Amino acid sequence: MKKNKEYLEMKYLPVDVLQSFMQEVFIKLGVPEEEAQICSDVLIASDLKGIESHGIGRLKMYYDRIKAGIQNPVTNIDVLRDKCATAVWDGNNGMGQVISKKAMQAAIDKAEKYGLGAVAVRNSTHFGICGYYAEMAIRQNMIGLVFSNARPSICPTNGVSPILGTNPICFGAPTDLPYPFLYDAATSISQRGKVEQLAREEKETPLGWAIDLEGKPYTDTKGLLIDLLKQKAAMLPLGGTEEITGSHKGYGLATAVEILCASLQKGNYLNGLLGEDENGKPAPYRLGHFFMAINIEFFTDLVDFKKITTSICKDLQNSQLFPGKNRIYVAGEKEYEIEQKVRKQGIPIIPNLEKNIRIIQDELGLNLLNLD
Ligand SMILES: NC(=O)c1ccc[n+]([C@@H]2O[C@H](COP(=O)([O-])OP(=O)(O)OC[C@H]3O[C@@H](n4cnc5c(N)ncnc54)[C@H](O)[C@@H]3O)[C@@H](O)[C@H]2O)c1
Numbered sequence: 030m031k032k033n034k035e036y037l038e039m040k041y042l043p044v045d046v047l048q049s050f051m052q053e054v055f056i057k058l059g060v061p062e063e064e065a066q067i068c069s070d071v072l073i074a075s076d077l078k079g080i081e082s083h084g085i086g087r088l089k090m091y092y093d094r095i096k097a098g099i100q101n102p103v104t105n106i107d108v109l110r111d112k113c114a115t116a117v118w119d120g121n122n123g124m125g126q127v128i129s130k131k132a133m134q135a136a137i138d139k140a141e142k143y144g145l146g147a148v149a150v151r152n153s154t155h156f157g158i159c160g161y162y163a164e165m166a167i168r169q170n171m172i173g174l175v176f177s178n179a180r181p182s183i184c185p186t187n188g189v190s191p192i193l194g195t196n197p198i199c200f201g202a203p204t205d206l207p208y209p210f211l212y213d214a215a216t217s218i219s220q221r222g223k224v225e226q227l228a229r230e231e232k233e234t235p236l237g238w239a240i241d242l243e244g245k246p247y248t249d250t251k252g253l254l255i256d257l258l259k260q261k262a263a264m265l266p267l268g269g270t271e272e273i274t275g276s277h278k279g280y281g282l283a284t285a286v287e288i289l290c291a292s293l294q295k296g297n298y299l300n301g302l303l304g305e306d307e308n309g310k311p312a313p314y315r316l317g318h319f320f321m322a323i324n325i326e327f328f329t330d331l332v333d334f335k336k337i338t339t340s341i342c343k344d345l346q347n348s349q350l351f352p353g354k355n356r357i358y359v360a361g362e363k364e365y366e367i368e369q370k371v372r373k374q375g376i377p378i379i380p381n382l383e384k385n386i387r388i389i390q391d392e393l394g395l396n397l398l399n400l401d
């Protein structure tokens with residue numbers, strides 16, 4: 030394989046080494062061993078898919094939140110309601126990944142019995158990528174749906190205040206292809222993790238992702254991260270600022286996610302997810318999630334479902350190309366291909382990420398990663 034300059038200069042760490050490191054970090058922070066494994070598993074799944082915004086790049090965020098006492102390393106779940114196909118859980122500000130893995134498993138178990146299963150969660154913390162949980166359902170030959178609200182970031186159509194989270198939507202379904210159909214994305218044009226990744230790469234934020242409170246485009250990445258925290262800048266909903274480009278559709282989808290993740294579970298919402306108390310001091314984010322599993326075999330034969338879904342994907346992939354483009358993808362396809370590469374090549378560690386890893390290693394007195 031021809032190696033370009035960037036490839037030669039880039040440090041790569043093996044997947045298993047990085048996963049063990051993250052697990053050790055969580056254990057040192059007080060997360061019980063089995064649960065630390067779940068947390069590191071979710072993070073590494075993101076890096077494997079090439080989603081650099083939500084993998085090892087986010088370890089420092091969890092580290093800081095646990096150290097600040099706004100996220101509990103030990104997860105205690107209260108079941109508030111449980112009726113046939115549905116349940117409502119309180120995550121008591123434990124580890125979002127642990128709460129979410131258990132909640133999705135409960136939704137799958139319910140779907141096994143009733144055809145559909147849904148679990149609404151309140152008082153949770155950031156759970157990483159939605160796709161991890163949807164894939165749990167896919168592995169059981171079910172459709173998986175995952176939604177989460179998030180700290181305020183995006184403005185409504187015709188507004189400038191960052192009041193909605195980047196509220197992701199994930200829909201995953203099994204196919205006969207080597208990968209599932211897995212749509213997993215924010216309801217904003219981009220998301221905060223990607224802005225953080227741009228900051229680590231010392232790059233500008235692309236035009237169209239964010240605005241300031243005067244509605245002007247915001248492209249200075251470091252300034253944007255600070256102003257997002259101060260609520261002086263906003264990420265834009267899918268469709269941007271104007272109705273003509275469909276801004277109201279991204280805004281509507283983000284609001285629907287907010288309703289699924291707050292109204293059903295009497296949870297916090299919008300500016301109630303700022304991660305601050307009334308005196309502006311750091312406080313738990315109290316996020317909400319909604320997990321759903323659909324048992325395909327309650328509707329049709331699995332073989333037929335997969336055949337039709339595969340045919341939908343293939344027809345899309347084989348449809349006529351836009352001039353100058355060379356390939357049409359379906360959701361989930363790129364991540365599958367990236368994962369094959371990352372497993373061989375390792376996970377890229379850019380200098381600003383390395384700095385964060387060194388801080389964590391040094392502060393925890395760990396000597397697991399050799400970064401020299
Ligand atoms: N926990 C949270 O609060 C939170 C909030 C926002 C985002 N996220 C996570 O961040 C991750 C990335 O989100 P994002 O908004 O940056 O996603 P993105 O813009 O990178 O889009 C990713 C999705 O688009 C599909 N895709 C990419 N190119 C495609 C193409 N050409 N044709 C068809 N499909 C294509 C991918 O397969 C994937 O499903 C997701 O995993 C999401 O769950 C989490």
Ligand SMILES: O=C(O)C[C@H](O)C(=O)O
Pocket residue numbers: 082179180182195215220221222223
């Ligand atoms: O950062 C958040 O609070 C939500 C999400 O992970 C994002 O990157 O936008």
